[in-house]
Amino acid sequence: MSEIPFNRPGIIGNEYEYIKQTITHMHISGDGVYSKKVHAMLEEMLGVKKVLLTTSCTHALEMSAILLDIQPGDEVIIPSFTFVSSVNAFVLRGARPVFIDIRPDTLNMDESQLENIIKPKTKVIVPVHYAGIGCEMDVIMGIAEKFNIPVVEDNAHGLFGKFKGKYLGTFGNFATQSFHETKNFTSGEGGALLINDPEYIERAEIIREKGTNRSRFFRGQIDKYTWVDIGSSYLPSDILAAFLYAQLENRELIQSKRKRVWNFYASRLKDWAEDNDFRIPFVPSHCEQPYHMFYLLSPSLEIRQSLIEYLMSNRVHAVFHYLPLHISDMGKGFGGKKGDCPVTEDISDRLVRLPFYNDISEEDQSRVIELIHSFSV
Numbered sequence: 159m160s161e162i163p164f165n166r167p168g169i170i171g172n173e174y175e176y177i178k179q180t181i182t183h184m185h186i187s188g189d190g191v192y193s194k195k196v197h198a199m200l201e202e203m204l205g206v207k208k209v210l211l212t213t214s215c216t217h218a219l220e221m222s223a224i225l226l227d228i229q230p231g232d233e234v235i236i237p238s239f240t241f242v243s244s245v246n247a248f249v250l251r252g253a254r255p256v257f258i259d260i261r262p263d264t265l266n267m268d269e270s271q272l273e274n275i276i277k278p279k280t281k282v283i284v285p286v287h288y289a290g291i292g293c294e295m296d297v298i299m300g301i302a303e304k305f306n307i308p309v310v311e312d313n314a315h316g317l318f319g320k321f322k323g324k325y326l327g328t329f330g331n332f333a334t335q336s337f338h339e340t341k342n343f344t345s346g347e348g349g350a351l352l353i354n355d356p357e358y359i360e361r362a363e364i365i366r367e368k369g370t371n372r373s374r375f376f377r378g379q380i381d382k383y384t385w386v387d388i389g390s391s392y393l394p395s396d397i398l399a400a401f402l403y404a405q406l407e408n409r410e411l412i413q414s415k416r417k418r419v420w421n422f423y424a425s426r427l428k429d430w431a432e433d434n435d436f437r438i439p440f441v442p443s444h445c446e447q448p449y450h451m452f453y454l455l456s457p458s459l460e461i462r463q464s465l466i467e468y469l470m471s472n473r474v475h476a477v478f479h480y481l482p483l484h485i486s487d488m489g490k491g492f493g494g495k496k497g498d499c500p501v502t503e504d505i506s507d508r509l510v511r512l513p514f515y516n517d518i519s520e521e522d523q524s525r526v527i528e529l530i531h532s533f534s535v
């Protein structure tokens with residue numbers, strides 16, 4: 159019986175050929191031919207003012223915090239149900255996280271609680287589009303505009319997902335993407351900062367280039383470059399951009415493969431879930447999802463754990479996801495306590511993600527599904 163991993167990265171097109179070309183071009187550091195191609199492609203497709211590839215989504219989030227001049231004592235509103243980088247990027251600048259609970263249906267920020275927790279110290283709101291299913295961006299942007307608070311969309315999961323017909327990542331002042339190995343489009347490690355507010359473009363280029371105006375120098379706009387701001391080294395090698403470009407060129411093929419995988423799980427597990435007090439993901443009719451992941455919500459922590467163990471004993475890797483940040487060691491240090499975000503605490507105990515990658519075969523998926531059907535709750 160072969161093993162079915164949770165994730166398996168795959169080659170889709172010209173990855174090797176384009177990597178070879180970066181070496182032929184004799185430019186394998188950042189912002190070479192392929193980085194520029196990726197920037198232009200994403201800017202055009204998404205209709206974003208500026209895209210800058212970064213070494214990770216974590217680093218794109220860190221750039222956002224620097225760009226917004228987050229200072230010690232500022233507050234960031236963020237769901238507790240997210241990856242640690244969404245919050246750490248702001249905490250690194252001295253911010254205090256204010257954790258907001260999630261909606262039980264989409265597992266996204268509960269926008270109905272947002273207005274109540276805004277204070278004069280609130281300097282940024284960070285919606286996370288969980289599984290690439292859009293947060294309620296019209297309500298969130300309305301509140302952000304009313305209080306004049308910038309928004310950074312953590313869109314690590316959601317490239318090409320849409321909310322009410324508009325691409326995720328095009329609502330906030332900035333958005334951040336991940337090209338980590340587990341994402342739909344990958345360069346192994348990688349990310350991007352999407353800038354919707356042109357006022358920030360020049361400073362973003364500087365922060366990404368170690369606090370220097372080297373980008374302007376390379377464009378011939380100045381005759382030497384120098385240290386002008388704080389910054390770090392956030393640009394990836396063109397080798398990674400070449401790999402990513404080959405993936406993005408095949409976005410329709412990748413998305414159609416993932417759509418098949420998602421629909422296969424959904425159609426075969428829907429009735430079983432209903433009969434066994436489980437639930438499959440909910441996608442509101444006004445959201446177009448990018449088919450990033452498929453999860454089940456079990457009736458309890460105990461049942462979730464025994465399902466994971468049962469699958470594992472049959473060589474199938476299914477995994478849980480985020481632990482609530484407000485009751486992590488760091489979260490408690492910021493005053494978080496059990497009961498602050500009850501939906502997050504509950505969902506985190508009950509969620510299990512099933513193996514999901516472009517090339518998972520129908521045969522392997524059927525094995526996962528049959529095992530689930532034979533699992534006695």
Ligand SMILES: Cc1ncc(COP(=O)(O)O)c(C=O)c1O
Nearest residue numbers: 214215216241243314336338349
């Ligand atoms: C919501 C969210 N934000 C940020 C990240 C960090 O992404 P990266 O590994 O590209 O830094 C992740 C990682 O999966 C994530 O799930």
